[in-house]
Amino acid sequence: MKRILPIVIVVVTAALMALALTGVGRSATTVGIVSGSVLPGFTPRASTPEQAVANLLIDVKRRNWDRSYSALARISNGADEPSFKRDWTGTDGSLRTFSNLEGYDARPLHATNDEAQMRLQLHWSTPVGPIQEVRDVQVRREGEVWKVVWPQIQTASVPAQVIPVNYLRWDVVTGSAEDEWGSRNIDAPHVRIISMNAVDSADGSIVMGEVVNEDTIPAFVNVNATLVDSAGNAIDDETSFDKISHVLLPKQVSPYRIDFPNLSLKNVKNVRMDVKASLVPASADPVIGIMDQKLATDAQGRNVLRGQLLNEGGQTVNISHVIASFYDNTGKVVWVSDGYVDRALLPQTSEPFAVEIPRALSGKVQNFHVVVNQYSLGKS
Amino acid sequence: MSWLTNTVWANLRPGRKLSTCLASILCMGGLSGGEVAGVHVPASVVAGTPTPISTAGSGKAAFYLIGPSISVKRDVNLGEAVQLQSRDVQNAGRYVAVVCSESCQSAAFYVTAAKPASMSFLVHPSRVPVAQSDAVSGVVLPFDQFRNLVLEPLTVDFQLTAGTAALMSRPIQTHNGVAWFRTSSGKTAGTLQVAASINELAAKRVVRQVASDPCNLRIKGQRTTKGILVETELVHDCAGNPVTDGTIVTFTASEANGKSTVDAPIKQGVARAQIASPGPVVVSVASGVVMGNELRVGGHP
Secondary structure (H helix, E strand, O other), rough: OOOHHHHHHHHHHHHHHHHHOOOOOOOEEEEEEEEEEOOOOOOOHHHOOHHHHHHHHHHHHHHHHHHHHHHHHHOEEEOOOOHHHHHOOOOOOHHHOEEEEEEEEEEEEEOOEEEEEEEEEEEEOOEEEEEEEEEEEEEEEEEEEEEEEEOOOOOOOOOOOOOOOOEEEEOOOOOOOOOOOOOOOOOOEHHHHHHHEEEEEOEEEEEEEEEEEEOOOOOEEEEEEOOOOOOOOEEEEEEEEOEEEEOOOOOOOEEEEEEEEOHHHHOOOEEEEEEEEEOOOOEEEEEEEEEEEEEEEOOOEEEEEEEEEEOOOOOOEEEEEEEEEEEEOOEEEEEEEEEEEEEOEOOOOOOOOOOOOOOHOOEEEEEEEEEEEEEEEOOO | HHHHHHHHHOOOOHHHHHHHHHHHHHHOOOOOOEEEEOOOOOOOOEEOEEEEEEEEEEOOEEEEEEOOOEEEEEEEEEEOOEEEEEHHOOOOOEEEEEEEEEEEEEEEEEEEEEOEEEEEEEEEEEEOOOOOOOOOOEEEEEEOOOEEOOOOOOOEEEEEOOEEEEEEEEEEEOOOOEEEEEEEEOEEEEEEEEEEEEEEEEEEEEEEEEOEEEEEOOOEEEEEEEEEEEEEEEOEEEOOOOOOOOOOEEEEEEEOOOOEEEEOOOOOOOEEEEEOOOOEEEEEEEOOOEEEEEEEOOOOO
């Protein structure tokens, strides 16, 4: 008995390990959809399009670029290895450079004996939370093995140029402790909430609207909301967190959104709003234009607002964060949505963006307003 | 103790009973061997002024002085004056002098602030849009050299100047140690000097008068190889002041199947933006909640 038990444990453990390693990419959660957590392990032969995709993503997860690249189909316009690697790891301090591929769903869109088209939903973990990316890939059979086709991604090429910038920046100088009381006070910026709307959603309650900096100096803004019941007691309070453009230049308007998860408005009698603004050093550059904004439907059938972010300045914007407010025909804000762009915005180049609109609201949306938060490494 | 109950205690407000009670407790442990016949204090003392307190009687006694932020105990000879030093009476307020031997006697007096030696001058706000009524206010609180608030009425001269032009000059008396004014902001952007003076004392503050909301916001534009270059005319408020650089102007180009927007800061009085749109567009402009004109630009020929 003393020997049997350890032997059984070892055998069962080995069996489970083998099952887990060879079963990667085969654990379908929905009929027709292949999911995987891209755990490291043995890579089975790509005898099906699904297995080819699974093998590729496992190697990408392992950052085994040589092997993942060597498993791609050879085509005339295929990506070279450096650009293939850049496609997955990102460049220029973009959000992708801080992200990790956590998992994926693969759905076949179309398949023949020799070719298949797969839709990949990639689950990235990033410093700003999980991000989903959807990609359609071609898979081709070469002999007995299926291989993923990875075309060369056209990256923005910035020609050498000189872009004149009339630099505009605000710095904040604080008084010293020896100053006479009241002699060097600087008032906090004046900001105002210009609209507010509270709605119930499937995930809880949402308070949203817009806030404007009415002052002549930049402001660091945060909006707080407190839900109050009929007895006047506070039920919950939350802040806008990253669903706002925190740094508002003079006369700039930003949407805000405050989520109250798992809380219904049924018990809420009142909403107390509080906007806090403080002095902050800021720069007016670079300017980012938001081009070709239009309401559309994406590849998954979701209603989205999509467009292009155009960096009109001469500095690289590492991470762009798009926040959009949507209005109904009376001008009321009915939804606020946001999303991050995972590629860096190089000077004078553009990158696409898309933010989702709930299906129930898509018919009500008559207009929209988009602002862009920008983060540049090494800049305040 | 009966004298205390009958004379002083009954006249004290509840807040002051504590210090008096303390004095009476101290009195129990005082020296014995003398008879206190009386304590004589001046009605009021100017802060920081050495002051004698005369005692009557014979023999030795303990002298206690209890006041704001101070308590003193000394051995004294009854019949001689107790000399209070400058440091003993620096804080304005009510003091109680207690002399104890076999029995105790006490007397109260007030220390008032000395002549003003400094002032706190608060001006609000630090920035103000032009032509706002009752937008600028200032408050003066005079203090003596020991930081006692001077409660006696004083005349404070307030003066407001913008550049070299005097906008306001107003003498105002303090009430309960405070003098204040309120006035409208001027019509011209720039610095507003606010001065307050009490005799030879003076303090200056600066309020920045800034342009108000843009007025009559107008844009012009032309098609370029990259799209449309639009720019505002010189942006100014309704009083003609140039709007502060950095103010955001939003350009919106609406076309048949979408729109483009650019939030551009005003630089050197003008905001400009490049809009990448090949087709005919209508460009509108806004800054904050102020709207400007619309511009129609044709497509590429």
